[in-house]
Amino acid sequence: MSNGLILGIESSCDETAAAVVERGARTLSSVVASQISTHARYGGVVPELASREHLRAIVPVVRAALAQAGIALDDLDAIAVTSGPGLAGALLVGITYAKAMAYAQNIPLIAVNHLEGHIHAVLLEERQKRLAAEEPEPQVLRLPFTSLRVAQDDSSIGDMEAEPALALVVSGGHTHLYLARPAHGSWTYSLVGRTVDDAAGEAYDKVAKLLGLGYPGGPWIDALAQYGNPHAVPFSFAQIKTKLHLGGKPPRTKAAKTAPIAHLDPRFLFSFSGIKTAVLHYVELHNLRPEAEARRDALFTGPDAPANPTVEAALATCDPQTLDLIASFQRAVIGDLMKKTFAAQESLGAIRILVTGGVAANRELRARFTAEAARRNLRLAFPTLALSTDNAAMIAAAAWPRLQAGEFAPSSLSADPSLALGR
Ligand code: KG4
Numbered sequence: 001m002s003n004g005l006i007l008g009i010e011s012s013c014d015e016t017a018a019a020v021v022e023r024g025a026r027t028l029s030s031v032v033a034s035q036i037s038t039h040a041r042y043g044g045v046v047p048e049l050a051s052r053e054h055l056r057a058i059v060p061v062v063r064a065a066l067a068q069a070g071i072a073l074d075d076l077d078a079i080a081v082t083s084g085p086g087l088a089g090a091l092l093v094g095i096t097y098a099k100a101m102a103y104a105q106n107i108p109l110i111a112v113n114h115l116e117g118h119i120h121a122v123l124l125e126e127r128q129k130r131l132a133a134e135e136p137e138p139q140v141l142r143l144p145f146t147s148l149r150v151a152q153d154d155s156s157i158g159d160m161e162a163e164p165a166l167a168l169v170v171s172g173g174h175t176h177l178y179l180a181r182p183a184h185g186s187w188t189y190s191l192v193g194r195t196v197d198d199a200a201g202e203a204y205d206k207v208a209k210l211l212g213l214g215y216p217g218g219p220w221i222d223a224l225a226q227y228g229n230p231h232a233v234p235f236s237f238a239q240i241k242t243k244l245h246l247g248g249k250p251p252r253t254k255a256a257k258t259a260p261i262a263h264l265d266p267r268f269l270f271s272f273s274g275i276k277t278a279v280l281h282y283v284e285l286h287n288l289r290p291e292a293e294a295r296r297d298a299l300f301t302g303p304d305a306p307a308n309p310t311v312e313a314a315l316a317t318c319d320p321q322t323l324d325l326i327a328s329f330q331r332a333v334i335g336d337l338m339k340k341t342f343a344a345q346e347s348l349g350a351i352r353i354l355v356t357g358g359v360a361a362n363r364e365l366r367a368r369f370t371a372e373a374a375r376r377n378l379r380l381a382f383p384t385l386a387l388s389t390d391n392a393a394m395i396a397a398a399a400w401p402r403l404q405a406g407e408f409a410p411s412s413l414s415a416d417p418s419l420a421l422g423r
């Protein structure tokens with residue numbers, strides 16, 4: 001384990017990604033091939049198409065990641081791959097490729113949970129920033145000092161990372177709250193809350209589809225919400241009663257297949273299927289459907305639809321009522337994410353919050369979480385936009401403590417579409 005160079009591979013959903021990260025702290029390369037254009041016309045990810053696209057992209061993406069990092073295959077110390085949760089066929093492409101590479105190179109294979117990866121996107125960038133700030137002025141004895149410093153950095157990072165963090169992972173497949181605790185250079189996770197049905201990103205995608213906007217819906221709603229009145233439509237979230245939820249068994253929806261919820265505090269449970277239905281009712285009641293169909297045609301599916309529709313073009317197709325609906329939907333979703341996250345933070349006494357996953361790219365979410373954390377005197381961190389959505393740097397970073405601890409995946413590793421994180 002000379003340099004701690006890990007190649008990360010991620011293929012759990014609709015992004016084929018590869019990255020090289022050094023010692024969990026320095027991103028040497030990060031390449032993401034998005035399949036958005038393939039799935040856009042269907043308004044969501046089509047699993048069979050996703051597997052096919054991953055098969056096409058995996059070899060060039062891995063090659064590009066190695067080339068961008070300026071390293072050869074022989075320089076790698078380990079290969080990390082997402083083993084779940086995600087789409088079975090999509091995960092298998094990455095796993096099979098990673099296994100073959102690890103076998104051929106005779107280096108360890110490390111399995112990473114996708115959700116843990118999202119948490120490590122934030123930790124990786126925190127370390128990266130710290131290292132940059134601590135970088136000494138170039139001097140004559142630079143080389144020996146550099147190698148010495150690596151060891152020192154690890155211990156100082158260890159100190160600064162000693163605090164537990166409440167992590168909100170909010171994406172197209174998940175809305176989960178974890179308490180992440182550092183333990184002997186590694187991390188443990190306890191599930192604190194989660195959605196009982198749809199994920200927040202899923203609600204964004206479904207509402208956008210209903211309104212004739214593109215896929216994924218989050219960025220469209222994010223961009224258009226600022227033009228509407230967020231107080232126009234009073235959406236509300238009912239308190240969730242755990243006991244009534246299938247006797248604590250996991251609900252059978254795409255977003256919420258993994259862990260039982262009976263032991264979780266109902267105050268930290270999310271539910272986004274209600275607001276999606278409320279938006280649908282609003283659309284029906286106010287007869288907004290024909291306008292949404294026309295919008296879809298004009299922007300995406302019609303013969304005159306532009307190749308890359310802009311926000312301005314979308315805005316031109318929206319009347320004030322639709323913009324108010326979009327703004328109100330977003331305000332309500334973010335308000336609910338905040339309410340439950342800060343309730344959990346208070347209850348657990350956490351002084352540090354991480355918000356990560358695709359929805360963490362949202363501008364209003366960032367602004368409101370930042371203001372509330374400042375008011376409460378808490379430390380809050382998001383990944384940069386590039387690391388908020390799916391990528392492989394976060395997978396390589398999450399694998400670093402495993403490489404140090406010698407926790408390797410067996411050669412029988414397979415995809416686990418509903419892999420849970422923590423207890
Ligand atoms: O983490 P991610 O790339 O993939 C999953 O693991 O699901 O998250 C994708 C999700 C999609 O639902 C997308 O609509 C949402 O993140 N998203 C956003 C924004 N950018 C992406 N939601 C709200 N605002 C955004 N700016």
Ligand code: ZN
Nearest residue numbers: 171358389390
């Ligand atoms: Zn993700």
